[in-house]
Amino acid sequence: MMDGPRIRLLVVDDSNFVRAALRKMLEPASDIEIVGEARDGAEALRLSRRLKPHVVAMDLNMPVMDGIEAVRAIAREKGPPCIMVSNETSEGAGATIRALEAGAVDFVCKNSSFISFDMASIERQLTEKVRHWGRWRMAAPGEGVVTSPPPSPLPPVSMDHPVDHPASRHGFHHRPDLVVIGVSTGGPVTLVELLGALGPLPCPLVVAQHMPASFTAGFAASLARTLKRPVAEGGDGMALVPGRIVILRGGADWVVRRLVDGRFVLLAAPGGGAIHHPSADRLFRSAGQEAVFPVAVILTGMGDDGTAGAGELAARRFPVLVQDPDSCAVGGMPGAAIRAGVATEVLSVAAIARRLDTLFTPTQA
Known part of the structure; x- marks a missing residue:
């Protein structure tokens, strides 16, 4: 599926196995290119600035700087949209909600045991969401990542x-x-x-x-x-x-x-x-x-x-x-x-x- 420039993706996870699994999942998507990999949030922030990815696939629990702090820092700099790759557990769910509050745009759930999760389902979800947010970013490269608005009325738009x-x-x-x-x-x-x-x-x-x-x-x-x-x-x-x-x-x-x-x-x-x-x-x-x-x-x-x-x-x-x-x-x-x-x-x-x-x-x- 190639109709223009490829979507540049940064993969962030402290596990070598998980990074390799994500690479394998995205290999069939010819319109997505993994331009870098980071092992913690601090490295993700540095690579985001240097590599200018369109999308970041972000883990939650990492050393040095966790995924929530990394998302908050990237959103503050109006960087690329971040998709959380999170465990479908009560702990993972709570952290994912905090990441969404911090500025993440979406999430993909994996089983708490990464080896046993439904690879086909995760591959489909991840590919669809990387494509959507990558195209969004490419269409409006000057726009910042979507962040949580304050709970107050916003000005009307002319499309109503x-x-x-x-x-x-x-x-x-x-x-x-x-x-x-x-x-x-x-x-x-x-x-x-x-x-x-x-x-x-x-x-x-x-x-x-x-x-x-x-x-x-x-x-x-x-x-x-x-x-x-x-x-x-x-x-x-x-x-x-x-x-x-x-x-x-x-x-x-x-x-x-x-x-x-x-x-x-x-x-x-x-x-x-x-x-x-x-x-x-x-x-x-x-x-x-x-x-x-x-x-x-x-x-x-x-x-x-x-x-x-x-x-x-x-x-x-x-x-x-x-x-x-x-x-x-x-x-x-x-x-x-x-x-x-x-x-x-x-x-x-x-x-x-x-x-x-x-x-x-x-x-x-």
Whole structure:
């Protein structure tokens, strides 16, 4: 796969074996060139300055300077985007979340025993993410790495516009009783921006962020610290209450159900054949079945999760707010929704927050 200059990758890991394994994984990708290898974060920082890579694949636990400090230093210098290669353990998950807070743009999980992990899955994920972030860097070489924005409204962008969908021409006269969000790659940064810009939440808000099961509790805790508002990991039987943001537990799918007293609860949804978990499609479909006036939001991410579920909501004239693909870390999920004609509005992240606040206002017409 060669259509232009090769993506320059710096590999950082203190293990000779892991560096060799990463080299082997990326050999089939003719558009990716490993231009250097570092054994610790300090060496990674020096090589990043000298070799000018487009992307850095960064380990977490290393001597001299660990991956989190290295990411923070590279981000401070507006250096290349860093993808964390982390263990899918509670310790690795916590460190990965801290790395995302420090400025890492993405992560790839490996089994805690590197020898036994699923090589094909890691190879595919790593290749896709190096390609995406490498092209992003090559397209905007003067831009800095994406870092976590402060939890406050950002200026609107000029791309905000409604799309020509019947629901976009239909005035929304109801106050939402449930907001459901689907997001994947680039989500940790984007959710801070969106949720930090929202005003008071008069209804539950549930997020399907594609993540492993070991990551979502730490991610919810990180959001709570950053946003200074209630955020919790959601599991089976959890009550959904107004004002609380719920991050669905990773690695599984979930649906919402309304009890006889009108409250919503989360229930596990085994099976279903979804590729990514938690499935935004399954969450959205259940919201359409159980809520009086649900609102769906589709944010940055690879693939098309959320499009089918959002289609059922849009067909019933419920709002489907979609992030402008040009403002996404990865425009796959929003782009799929737009191409399918299920987006009722295409907006920047800041404008999605403003639109939700407007919908929350009872006098909105």
